[in-house]
Amino acid sequence: MTHTSVVRRRPFRPLLLDLYCCAGGAGTGYHRAGFEVHGVDIADRPNYPFTFTRADALTYLADLIASGGIRQYTMVHASPPCQDKCTLTVGTNRSRGWGGTHTDLVAPTRELLDATGLPYVIEQPNGRAKIRKDISLCGEMFRLGVLRHRNFELGGWTTARPKHPKHRGYVRGMRHGVKRDGPYIAAYGNGGGKGTVPEIQQAMGITWTDVREELTEAIPPAYSEWIGRAHLATMAGTAVAA
Numbered sequence: 001m002t003h004t005s006v007v008r009r010r011p012f013r014p015l016l017l018d019l020y021c022c023a024g025g026a027g028t029g030y031h032r033a034g035f036e037v038h039g040v041d042i043a044d045r046p047n048y049p050f051t052f053t054r055a056d057a058l059t060y061l062a063d064l065i066a067s068g069g070i071r072q073y074t075m076v077h078a079s080p081p082c083q084d085k086c087t088l089t090v091g092t093n094r095s096r097g098w099g100g101t102h103t104d105l106v107a108p109t110r111e112l113l114d115a116t117g118l119p120y121v122i123e124q125p126n127g128r129a130k131i132r133k134d135i136s137l138c139g140e141m142f143r144l145g146v147l148r149h150r151n152f153e154l155g156g157w158t159t160a161r162p163k164h165p166k167h168r169g170y171v172r173g174m175r176h177g178v179k180r181d182g183p184y185i186a187a188y189g190n191g192g193g194k195g196t197v198p199e200i201q202q203a204m205g206i207t208w209t210d211v212r213e214e215l216t217e218a219i220p221p222a223y224s225e226w227i228g229r230a231h232l233a234t235m236a237g238t239a240v241a242a
């Protein structure tokens, strides 16, 4: 009797390294765009939905470059934390001289990303560390219930800047002593009408964690899905609608 085997190959997914991954807001969007995702964070992130390594991102990336392991990746995303929240004095940050002398993680992260030779994305909120604002995304572009403006520096690749849409109204809650109602919730902090955990989950499109800190640190997956698709389209020589 002859046997026939059916080999079901999963479609090839390029591998993306997700540095400072937290619970995977960014990682999930890249996965939806078609990437396999590997996250790295200095804190344990049991809610991260993909392959996860607990490590200092700078040390991990430096070691990947030195060992050649970086060659398994197609692209790198990095969301370095802002200065007052980051774990600058933890572990190898200090022993490598990072944290002790660096006031932000963006510059040393960018330096290593440039050394990878790979296309990359650095994400930062408005008014934080200086990055080039090659792309700025807003929740209204995706009809989300948050505005959550975020800037993205693109290294080694480019794409057309999407237009910033008109907001539908105000962010709900107290701002500068004025109480407002509106279609967006504030997905940060506590009190003053800011979103509850279920409201933030719904507004950002993040269902797999109910840890408030993880939700308030995340970018909506819709943002990185858009970026991931734009990158893949650029590589394939096709354009995405902005």
Ligand SMILES: C[S@@+](CC[C@H](N)C(=O)[O-])C[C@H]1O[C@@H](n2cnc3c(N)ncnc32)[C@H](O)[C@@H]1O
Pocket (backbone or CB within 6 Å): 019, 020, 021, 022, 023, 024, 025, 026, 027, 040, 041, 042, 043, 055, 056, 057, 058, 079, 080, 081, 082, 085, 086, 087, 088, 093, 214, 217, 218, 219, 220
């Ligand atoms: C702004 S959050 C990233 C959010 C993530 N991109 C998302 O969309 O869900 C920054 C993360 O950096 C992590 N972090 C801080 N210092 C780090 C370091 N030296 N190495 C790796 N991760 C670090 C924090 O634990 C935090 O989870």
